[in-house]
Amino acid sequence: MLFFSYFKDLVGREVTVELKNDLAIRGTLHSVDQYLNIKLENSRVVDQDKYPHMTGEQDAGNDLGLRLSVRNCFIRGSVVRYVQLPPEGVDTELLHDATRREARGG
Amino acid sequence: MQIFISLQYFYFIEKLLVLLQDGRKLLGILRSFDQFANAVLEGACERVIVGDLYCDIPLGLYVIRGENVVLIGEQDLEREELPPHLTGVSGVEIKRAQKAETDATDLKGTMRKRMEFLDLD
Numbered sequence: 133m134l135f136f137s138y139f140k141d142l143v144g145r146e147v148t149v150e151l152k153n154d155l156a157i158r159g160t161l162h163s164v165d166q167y168l169n170i171k172l173e174n175s176r177v178v179d180q181d182k183y184p185h186m187t188g189e190q191d192a193g194n195d196l197g198l199r200l201s202v203r204n205c206f207i208r209g210s211v212v213r214y215v216q217l218p219p220e221g222v223d224t225e226l227l228h229d230a231t232r233r234e235a236r237g238g
Numbered sequence: 239m240q241i242f243i244s245l246q247y248f249y250f251i252e253k254l255l256v257l258l259q260d261g262r263k264l265l266g267i268l269r270s271f272d273q274f275a276n277a278v279l280e281g282a283c284e285r286v287i288v289g290d291l292y293c294d295i296p297l298g299l300y301v302i303r304g305e306n307v308v309l310i311g312e313q314d315l316e317r318e319e320l321p322p323h324l325t326g327v328s329g330v331e332i333k334r335a336q337k338a339e340t341d342a343t344d345l346k347g348t349m350r351k352r353m354e355f356l357d358l359d
Contacts, residue, residue, distance in 0.1 A: 151308060153259070169275070175311075202255050202311030208275045211259070211308045 134234045138227065139164040139215075148178060148216040149207055157205065168209035175205050254279075255311040256302065263287075266300065268310070275304035286332045288339055292324045293332035 139161070148158045149170060156179065159172030256264045256279065263286075266279030282297040327335075 153261070153308060155257075155308075157309075167273070202313060205309050205311040206275075207309050208304070208307050210305070 133166075134230055135168060136164065136166055138230070139168065139170075142217065142221060145221050146218060147172075149212055150214040150216065151207070151211050152213045153211070157207070159205070162204070165209075168212065170207045170209065170212065170215070171204065172207065173204050175203060252313050253281075254313065255285075255309075256307060257309040257311070258302070258306045259308055260306070264297070264300065264302070265294070266297075272304070275307045275310075277302045277304070277307065277310070286336065287324065288332060288335040290323055290325060291327045291332060291335050292320065293327050293329055295329055295332075 143161050143163060145161050146158065147161050148156055149172065150156045155177065157172060157175050158178055159175035162171040162173045164170055252267070253265045254268050256266070256277065258264065262284055264279060264282050264284055266282035268277060269280050270276075270278035279300045279302065282300040283294040284297055286293050286295065
């Protein structure tokens with residue numbers, strides 16, 4: 133439950149989700165559930181040339197290049213490899229304390 | 239333990255893109271969903287993309303087992319669905335292109351295996 137609570141606190145942040153199939157999607161964390169399924173808003177694919185099924189027209193203003201024609205997406209928790217967070221979004225001390233409490237509490 | 243099922247706030251009118259673990263892309267209207275990410279897609283079609291060619295193969299009503307699902311994406315209506323450089327072709331042509339692609343990858347694989355035994359590194 134620790135990471136579920138942790139991600140709930142991160143709702144609204146920009147995150148990059150890297151999947152087990154090497155697809156990386158950047159977006160705003162909209163919601164998360166107990167299985168750590170993730171819903172992202174304003175999603176865009178990092179390095180989109182390899183994934184034409186998810187890209188639409190070119191968006192010159194965006195420094196990542198192409199924007200997704202798929203804007204909001206649901207990502208199954210079991211396919212996530214990494215969730216990359218902004219360093220200022222992480223209070224490592226708080227996380228450390230929470231982990232200790234969780235380990236003690238069982 | 240708190241029971242909390244992620245609610246799918248998808249609008250049921252538009253087509254959604256479902257990415258599967260084997261790399262397939264299915265498009266369809268989401269009719270049902272559960273906590274395992276099992277899904278029912280109505281009017282499903284598989285969008286096959288090979289290089290600059292694409293084809294939508296109609297499939298009908300599909301029930302997808304959740305363990306195969308990677309991602310479910312909601313279409314942004316304001317944006318174009320497909321990149322402009324893709325051209326639509328028939329099912330037969332796309333199958334041919336797919337076969338050509340797998341043959342090329344297999345050939346690359348065997349060539350690499352042959353070079354590996356030389357141990358050039």
